[in-house]
Amino acid sequence: MAHSGDFFDQHASASSSFRQISPTHLRSFLDISPDALLLVNQSGTIVMFNEQTAALFGYAEKELFGAPLEILLPPRIREAYLRHQQQYFAAPYARSMGAGLELCGQRKNGAEFPVDVSLRPLLLDGELHILGAIRDVTAQRVTERKYAVQAQRLSLLTDLMNLAVDAILMSDPMNRIIFWNHGAERLYGWSEQEALGRISHTLLETRYPQSRAVTGTILEQQGQWEGELTHTCHDGSKVLVESRQALIRDNQGEPLAILEVNRDITERHTREQMERAYCEETVGRETLFHQILDSLPCVVFLVAGADARMLFANRAAYQVWGVPWMFQQPLGEFFNTNGITLLNAQGRPLSVEHYATLRAIRTGEPVRDFQTMILPDERTLPIQVYAEPFSPPQSAGIPASEPVVLVTYEDVTVLKEAEKLKDEFVGIAAHELRTPLTVLSGYVDILLRQTSREGTSPLSERQQKVVTAIKEATLRLSTLTGDLLDVTRLQAGRLVLKCCSTNIVPLVRRVASYCQHTTEKHSIEVSTARERAIVIVDESRLEQILTNLIDNAIKYSPQGGPVLISIEEDLLHRQIQIKVQDRGIGIPQHQHGRIFGRFMRAENALAWEISGTGLGLYLCYELVELMGGHIWFDSQEGVGSTFFVSFPMSEGSEEWP
Numbered sequence: 001m002a003h004s005g006d007f008f009d010q011h012a013s014a015s016s017s018f019r020q021i022s023p024t025h026l027r028s029f030l031d032i033s034p035d036a037l038l039l040v041n042q043s044g045t046i047v048m049f050n051e052q053t054a055a056l057f058g059y060a061e062k063e064l065f066g067a068p069l070e071i072l073l074p075p076r077i078r079e080a081y082l083r084h085q086q087q088y089f090a091a092p093y094a095r096s097m098g099a100g101l102e103l104c105g106q107r108k109n110g111a112e113f114p115v116d117v118s119l120r121p122l123l124l125d126g127e128l129h130i131l132g133a134i135r136d137v138t139a140q141r142v143t144e145r146k147y148a149v150q151a152q153r154l155s156l157l158t159d160l161m162n163l164a165v166d167a168i169l170m171s172d173p174m175n176r177i178i179f180w181n182h183g184a185e186r187l188y189g190w191s192e193q194e195a196l197g198r199i200s201h202t203l204l205e206t207r208y209p210q211s212r213a214v215t216g217t218i219l220e221q222q223g224q225w226e227g228e229l230t231h232t233c234h235d236g237s238k239v240l241v242e243s244r245q246a247l248i249r250d251n252q253g254e255p256l257a258i259l260e261v262n263r264d265i266t267e268r269h270t271r272e273q274m275e276r277a278y279c280e281e282t283v284g285r286e287t288l289f290h291q292i293l294d295s296l297p298c299v300v301f302l303v304a305g306a307d308a309r310m311l312f313a314n315r316a317a318y319q320v321w322g323v324p325w326m327f328q329q330p331l332g333e334f335f336n337t338n339g340i341t342l343l344n345a346q347g348r349p350l351s352v353e354h355y356a357t358l359r360a361i362r363t364g365e366p367v368r369d370f371q372t373m374i375l376p377d378e379r380t381l382p383i384q385v386y387a388e389p390f391s392p393p394q395s396a397g398i399p400a401s402e403p404v405v406l407v408t409y410e411d412v413t414v415l416k417e418a419e420k421l422k423d424e425f426v427g428i429a430a431h432e433l434r435t436p437l438t439v440l441s442g443y444v445d446i447l448l449r450q451t452s453r454e455g456t457s458p459l460s461e462r463q464q465k466v467v468t469a470i471k472e473a474t475l476r477l478s479t480l481t482g483d484l485l486d487v488t489r490l491q492a493g494r495l496v497l498k499c500c501s502t503n504i505v506p507l508v509r510r511v512a513s514y515c516q517h518t519t520e521k522h523s524i525e526v527s528t529a530r531e532r533a534i535v536i537v538d539e540s541r542l543e544q545i546l547t548n549l550i551d552n553a554i555k556y557s558p559q560g561g562p563v564l565i566s567i568e569e570d571l572l573h574r575q576i577q578i579k580v581q582d583r584g585i586g587i588p589q590h591q592h593g594r595i596f597g598r599f600m601r602a603e604n605a606l607a608w609e610i611s612g613t614g615l616g617l618y619l620c621y622e623l624v625e626l627m628g629g630h631i632w633f634d635s636q637e638g639v640g641s642t643f644f645v646s647f648p649m650s651e652g653s654e655e656w657p
């Protein structure tokens, strides 16, 4: 037998009285013992042993008898053993070896094995001996090692559970808490000592989604349960936890423990509740917003991107068109595929790029326009279009680079009808005014002619002035009635043009010279590099247009100054361009967009108290467009204005000298 500890050193104060035994008694005792027993004398020689000893160490009995005890020890500890043996004999007493010691023996074949040894001093024939009981504990050591590994794992597991943020607790089948990690201490406020042994649902005042019985049944039947529980903490506060529970069973399938992992979701729950409330409110607001838009009688839609893709269209839009406009479908494509056409105020079809919506997208400026819409069922609908650039909030998810425009189409049928009636009335009134005006103007002419003849009594200076004033007033009135009649004819589409190839150079000179006679404060100049500029126009209408533009240049330059008229050719675009430039009061920038409108007068013209009707430019615009030309202007308030009129160049213009 061998030892790796220092049991010989211990308990040096040994008892001095030893048991005496006769060799015969000892022999019989050794033979009936189930353990391996041997007797060693003071010189370390084996003097007696039983069969079990020989069998345990693999020796024949004769090999053991009289052999030194060391042969039963691994060589590495023999020396230490001999030293301790001497010490033991110096202080012998009965003891158990092995507690906390790793003792081992060596078989004859050299194999080592763990042993448990008990020693007892004995007096045999008056001589001190040691009786050793040796037990092979190989199986016991294996089991011990297994338990040690398990214990280590368990401690690791406990450490891990304590590291977890979640509250982890375990209860026995009677719901008594048998494990309570640091997370549970932190969450609920009870220490492990305080919690262990308590009934979990009583301690935590658990509130179940349905009932404890239901949860228990699910756990029993399915082995696990997941759900939300409300617990009360040590300080009385409530926590909402997301709980995962598992029922652990033993090998026989009997419930052993309930493992519970609880995660505090109080904050998350509150946040979720707030988010839900916010979402509901947002959805509510959105619904309200849609309801409002849907109950509007006019068409409202929102488009984004250069091609005006649909983001939203209200119910009225669907009702007017009678066909659905798909989300993200471009406006032009929607109109084309469904046969919807837009006409401008003159009744001419608009190309997509001239739609008010597309213009607002392109320029970033609001656009207001009167248009007529031809619907899929061929009905016509006069509309007032408002296309307003719109900045959606970032949260709308529209890229900031995408232009967005809010468009409304207002049905102006009633307005148009009222306008038609008004136009008819104005037309009749103007027509009726013409006859007395012609009579008046004729008699004034006769009077002037007759009184200027020789032999007739001439008018006094004062009479002359009065009659001239009457003549000018009738002239102004007849221009006004003429304009009003033109307006009503245009509105009704009854204005007829007599267009033919016209050399506009002498025409422009003629009008300029006529206008020069009406003013002394202004100098009217015509500049042109050519004597021939042939365009197809209605000559008298072009005269009317030019007269109006030059008259305006004179009228809106109250201080006098130059009025420059030029005729230029644009060979690239095959256009002839007439330019009328003044250095007058100009037109305020914010009114530029509407200056060609009916009865439109700029604020500064009113401020200067310059009389006018606001019909001239409207007629110019309509007439130029009707003749296939274009009119536009450039003006700066306080600096002056330039009006441009262009017509396509006609054959023969190239023959300019």
Ligand code: ADP
Binding pocket: 548, 552, 553, 556, 582, 584, 585, 586, 587, 595, 600, 601, 602, 603, 605, 606, 611, 612, 613, 614, 615, 616, 617, 618, 640, 641
């Ligand atoms: P009006 O009879 O008022 O002159 P028009 O239709 O010819 O009517 O012109 C419309 C408005 O445009 C004018 O009232 C004036 O405010 C502005 N306007 C036209 N021509 C000029 C110009 N050359 N300079 C400054 N303002 C002008």
